[in-house]
Amino acid sequence: METFATLLELIGTIAFAASGALIAMKKRMDLLGVIILGVITAVGGGILRDLILGITPPLAFRDPLCAVVAIATSVLLFIPWLRHRLMHNQRLFDVVLLIMDSIGLGVFTVMGIWNALTFTVHHSAFLLIFVGVLTGVGGGVIRDVLAGNMPFILVKYVYACASLIGAFACALLRKLLPLYAAMLFGMLLVLIIRLLAAHYHWNLPHADDVE
Amino acid sequence: METFATLLELIGTIAFAASGALIAMKKRMDLLGVIILGVITAVGGGILRDLILGITPPLAFRDPLCAVVAIATSVLLFIPWLRHRLMHNQRLFDVVLLIMDSIGLGVFTVMGIWNALTFTVHHSAFLLIFVGVLTGVGGGVIRDVLAGNMPFILVKYVYACASLIGAFACALLRKLLPLYAAMLFGMLLVLIIRLLAAHYHWNLPHADDVE
Amino acid sequence: METFATLLELIGTIAFAASGALIAMKKRMDLLGVIILGVITAVGGGILRDLILGITPPLAFRDPLCAVVAIATSVLLFIPWLRHRLMHNQRLFDVVLLIMDSIGLGVFTVMGIWNALTFTVHHSAFLLIFVGVLTGVGGGVIRDVLAGNMPFILVKYVYACASLIGAFACALLRKLLPLYAAMLFGMLLVLIIRLLAAHYHWNLPHADDVE
Numbered sequence: 001m002e003t004f005a006t007l008l009e010l011i012g013t014i015a016f017a018a019s020g021a022l023i024a025m026k027k028r029m030d031l032l033g034v035i036i037l038g039v040i041t042a043v044g045g046g047i048l049r050d051l052i053l054g055i056t057p058p059l060a061f062r063d064p065l066c067a068v069v070a071i072a073t074s075v076l077l078f079i080p081w082l083r084h085r086l087m088h089n090q091r092l093f094d095v096v097l098l099i100m101d102s103i104g105l106g107v108f109t110v111m112g113i114w115n116a117l118t119f120t121v122h123h124s125a126f127l128l129i130f131v132g133v134l135t136g137v138g139g140g141v142i143r144d145v146l147a148g149n150m151p152f153i154l155v156k157y158v159y160a161c162a163s164l165i166g167a168f169a170c171a172l173l174r175k176l177l178p179l180y181a182a183m184l185f186g187m188l189l190v191l192i193i194r195l196l197a198a199h200y201h202w203n204l205p206h207a208d209d210v211e
Numbered sequence: 212m213e214t215f216a217t218l219l220e221l222i223g224t225i226a227f228a229a230s231g232a233l234i235a236m237k238k239r240m241d242l243l244g245v246i247i248l249g250v251i252t253a254v255g256g257g258i259l260r261d262l263i264l265g266i267t268p269p270l271a272f273r274d275p276l277c278a279v280v281a282i283a284t285s286v287l288l289f290i291p292w293l294r295h296r297l298m299h300n301q302r303l304f305d306v307v308l309l310i311m312d313s314i315g316l317g318v319f320t321v322m323g324i325w326n327a328l329t330f331t332v333h334h335s336a337f338l339l340i341f342v343g344v345l346t347g348v349g350g351g352v353i354r355d356v357l358a359g360n361m362p363f364i365l366v367k368y369v370y371a372c373a374s375l376i377g378a379f380a381c382a383l384l385r386k387l388l389p390l391y392a393a394m395l396f397g398m399l400l401v402l403i404i405r406l407l408a409a410h411y412h413w414n415l416p417h418a419d420d421v422e
Numbered sequence: 423m424e425t426f427a428t429l430l431e432l433i434g435t436i437a438f439a440a441s442g443a444l445i446a447m448k449k450r451m452d453l454l455g456v457i458i459l460g461v462i463t464a465v466g467g468g469i470l471r472d473l474i475l476g477i478t479p480p481l482a483f484r485d486p487l488c489a490v491v492a493i494a495t496s497v498l499l500f501i502p503w504l505r506h507r508l509m510h511n512q513r514l515f516d517v518v519l520l521i522m523d524s525i526g527l528g529v530f531t532v533m534g535i536w537n538a539l540t541f542t543v544h545h546s547a548f549l550l551i552f553v554g555v556l557t558g559v560g561g562g563v564i565r566d567v568l569a570g571n572m573p574f575i576l577v578k579y580v581y582a583c584a585s586l587i588g589a590f591a592c593a594l595l596r597k598l599l600p601l602y603a604a605m606l607f608g609m610l611l612v613l614i615i616r617l618l619a620a621h622y623h624w625n626l627p628h629a630d631d632v633e
Contacts, residue, residue, distance in 0.1 A: 024576065032583055033576040047474070052258070054267030056476025057542065057549060064548045120268065126275045127268060141357070146563070148572055150359055154235065154244040161243055263469070265478030331479065337486045338479060352568070361570055365446065365455040372454055 004180050005114055008187075009046075010069060012107030017042040017070035018100040020143045021077045025087060027147055031078055037143060038074030039067055045108050045138030046115075049131060055119050098198055101140060101152065102162075106190035109136030109163045110170050110183040117179070125171050132167035133160065136190070158197040166190035215391050216325055219398075220257075221280055223318030228253040228281035229311040231354045232288045236298060238358055242289055248354060249285030250278055256319050256349030257326075260342060266330050309409055312351060312363065313373075317401035320347030320374045321381050321394040328390070336382050343378035344371065347401070369408040377401035426602050427536055430609075431468075432491055434529030439464040439492035440522040442565045443499045447509060449569055453500055459565060460496030461489055467530050467560030468537075471553060477541050520620050523562060523574065524584075528612035531558030531585045532592050532605040539601070547593050554589035555582065558612070580619045588612035 020041030024034040043060040050058035060066055077083065086093050112135025113128045120127075137153045137160055144151040152159050170186025177185070196202070231252030235245040254271040261269035271277055288294065297304050323346025324339045331338075348364045348371055355362040363370050381397025388396070407413070442463030446456040465482040472480035482488055499505065508515050534557025535550045542549075559575045559582055566573040575582050592608030599607070618624070 027572075027576075029576055032580065036575060036582055051262055051473055052268055052272065054265075054476075057474055057553070061474065061549050061552050062544075062546070067548075067552070122273075124273070126278075127272050130272050130278070131268070145356060145567060146573055146576060150238075151357055153247060154238075154240055154357060158243065160247055262473055263479050263483065265476075333484075335484070337489075338483050341483050341489070342479070356567060361449075362568055364458060365449075365451055365568060369454065371458055 001180060004183075005111065008107050008114075008183070009066065009111055012104050012111060013042045013066045013069050014073050015100045015107065016045070016104035016139045016143075017073040018077060019097055019104060019140070021074040022086065022093065022097050022100070023143060023147050023149070024074075025077070025083060026093070031075075034078055035071055035074045037146060038077075039070040040146065041104075041139045041143040042066060042070035042073075043139070044142040045135045045140075046111075048138040048142075049112050049115055049135040052131060052134065053116060053120050055115075059115075098195070102191050102194040102198075104139065105136045105159070105163055105194060106166060106187040108139065109133060109166050109190055110186045112136060113167060113170050113174075113186075114179070114183060117174075128171045129164070129167040132170065132186075133163045136163040136167070156198075158193065158202055162190045162193040162197065165193060212391060216322065219318050219325075219394070220277065220322055223315050223322060224253045224277045224280050225284050226311045226318065227256070227315035227350045227354075228284040229288060230308055230315060230351070232285040233297065233304065233308050233311070234354060234358050234360070235285075236288070236294060237304070242286075245289055246282055246285045248357060249288075250281040251357065252315075252350045252354040253277060253281035253284075254350070255353040256346045256351070257322070259349040259353075260323050260326055260346040263342060263345065264327060264331050266326070270326075309406070313402050313405040313409075315350065316347045316370070316374055316405060317377060317398040319350065320344060320377050320401055321397045323347060324378060324381050324385075324397070325390070325394060328385075339382045340375070340378040343381065343397075344374045347374040347378070367409075369404065369413055373401045373404040373408065376404060423602060427533065430529050430536075430605070431488065431533055434526050434533060435464045435488045435491050436495050437522045437529065438467070438526035438561050438565075439495040440499060441519055441526060441562070443496040444508065444515065444519050444522070445565060445569050445571070446496075447499070447505060448515070453497075456500055457493055457496040459568060460499075461492040462568065463526075463561045463565040464488060464492035464495075465561070466564040467557045467562075468533070470560040470564075471534050471537055471557040474553060474556065475538060475542050477537075481537075520617070524613050524616040524620075526561065527558050527581070527585055527616060528588060528609040530561065531555060531588050531612055532608045534558060535589060535592050535596075535608070536601070536605060539596075550593045551586070551589040554592065554608075555585045558585040558589070578620075580615065580624055584612045584615040584619065587615060 017038040021034045021038040024037035043066055046060050047058040086096065109132045112132040116123050116128050116131045141151045141153055166186040166189045169189050170182050173182035173185055228249040232245045232249040235248035254277055257271050258269040297307065320343045323343040327334050327339050327342045352362045352364055377397040377400045380400050381393050384393035384396055439460040443456045443460040446459035465488055468482050469480040531554045534554040538545050538550050538553045563573045563575055588608040588611045591611050592604050595604035595607055
């Protein structure tokens with residue numbers, strides 16, 4: 001189970017680091033800015049989660065693995081050949097960003113629940129879901145605020161809803177299924193909802209729909 | 212006293228949730244964005260306060276009441292009839308936003324002091340006042356940063372000053388009066404100063420006044 | 423050693439408070455906004471550091487000294503004669519801001535390491551360096567986000583790199599030298615790298631260099 005969690009964490013770290021690096025490149029930052037936004041996006045949600053759960057110092061400060069993987073991911077995306085391709089093909093850029101951000105959202109949502117279960121004692125379903133959503137969306141919110149963008153969570157089709165539904169499913173199913181299965185299911189649910197929503201432009205009523 | 216604190220917390224939650232929802236509507240976010248900004252504004256200051264005081268997980272993660280009330284408030288404001296009225300009458304919008312934000316500021320300032328007194332042991336007057344102001348302004352700062360606005364705390368007439376004076380009064384008076392009376396007095400002081408300042412455009416010297 | 427740390431902390435507080443006050447004046451905030459941004463910049467990094475290290479309530483909440491010094495610094499810079507000079511001489515403004523921000527960066531980087539060593543038990547080199555960099559850059563990031571600017575850390579020449587190198591040097595040298603000497607060396611290294619980088623416009627490849 002430990003190994004499974006570490007593996008998931010690494011997948012989420014790579015995905016979120018890539019999303020941060022892509023947005024930094026779009027903002028024409030230099031290599032260092034790209035690495036920093038990649039690392040902050042990858043570890044930000046987890047640090048927030050650990051502070052909330054009272055895990056100090058946060059896990060990201062104890063083990064350099066995630067930071068190193070996030071740096072490597074950001075540097076990789078900065079390789080001229082790859083960067084050139086991504087920067088000059090808006091559609092490719094958007095698709096890669098969407099997929100990376102969605103994987104990160106899904107992975108960190110269920111990892112939030114896993115950490116709440118592992119490191120704390122009194123975990124209600126509400127706490128698990130709240131911590132899951134916060135961990136899932138946290139890294140992306142920090143990324144968007146630092147990059148000067150309106151956070152995805154406030155403007156993207158069903159962004160937080162996808163995380164909420166996945167967290168809900170994971171928190172419920174863990175009573176029926178082995179934990180790793182509930183986590184995988186919750187993660188895939190987030191990913192599928194988010195991709196479908198982006199593809200079909202699922203939308204909720206806007207404040208100006210009355211006009 | 213518990214009941215009194217819960218009641219105050221609910222009033223503050225409704226007021227701050229409304230301020231977040233209003234600003235989200237102004238930014239033309241969809242229903243989900245409005246709910247999320249409402250909830251974050253309502254619970255953000257309290258979460259920050261609990262992290263500062265070492266209360267983990269923060270109270271907002273233990274009891275869904277505040278989150279549910281904040282969601283309900285945001286949804287209510289999104290009802291077409293009400294939303295239409297608020298979105299097409301700038302003056303009404305400004306007045307409602309001012310009142311909601313001021314109530315939230317007042318309530319959370321004294322609730323910060325209450326939590327510091329209840330959950331920690333070594334509380335100097337400085338700690339009480341600092342925590343009170345931080346709790347009072349925290350939710351609004353998070354709201355403004357996420358919405359891409361310059362925080363009220365940095366630009367609105369005497370915003371932080373109102374919270375500071377209220378916190379100071381509450382921290383002093385609790386030695387002379389019952390705690391609930393000191394809290395009510397501090398809260399009203401914040402509200403009155405803020406409303407008077409907004410009405411009379413109380414102002415401090417600006418950096419460009421030398422020109 | 424306590425005295426040495428307090429002295430460093432005060433120097434860093436003055437420097438960062440000045441950087442926050444300067445940026446607030448540039449944004450044409452009023453006196454209160456200038457004081458608030460000064461104080462938040464000066465204590466922000468340290469509060470973040472203490473939350474990460476599990477020191478609650480953070481040191482800034484226990485002792486008003488830093489807050490008082492930060493307020494005094496901000497008020498001082500607001501004196502019409504001084505303010506006039508700084509606001510009407512862009513080059514002087516830039517140089518003072520650069521120096522203040524660099525001193526703050528250097529001091530808080532090594533103070534982060536000092537606090538991690540003093541208040542926690544299990545400190546790997548990675549933890550020390552990570553906490554040092556986060557403490558160093560934290561106040562400035564909060565300042566820039568609140569002021570609506572793109573954070574220095576993402577766009578300025580080798581900003582985070584300077585902090586990283588200084589933290590690395592300090593964490594290594596403390597095994598060879600007395601701690602205060604390692605801290606002084608790390609601090610000066612940050613300052614020198616940052617000033618040289620700004621003077622010679624040291625630069626890393628940008629995302630648009632492929633075009």
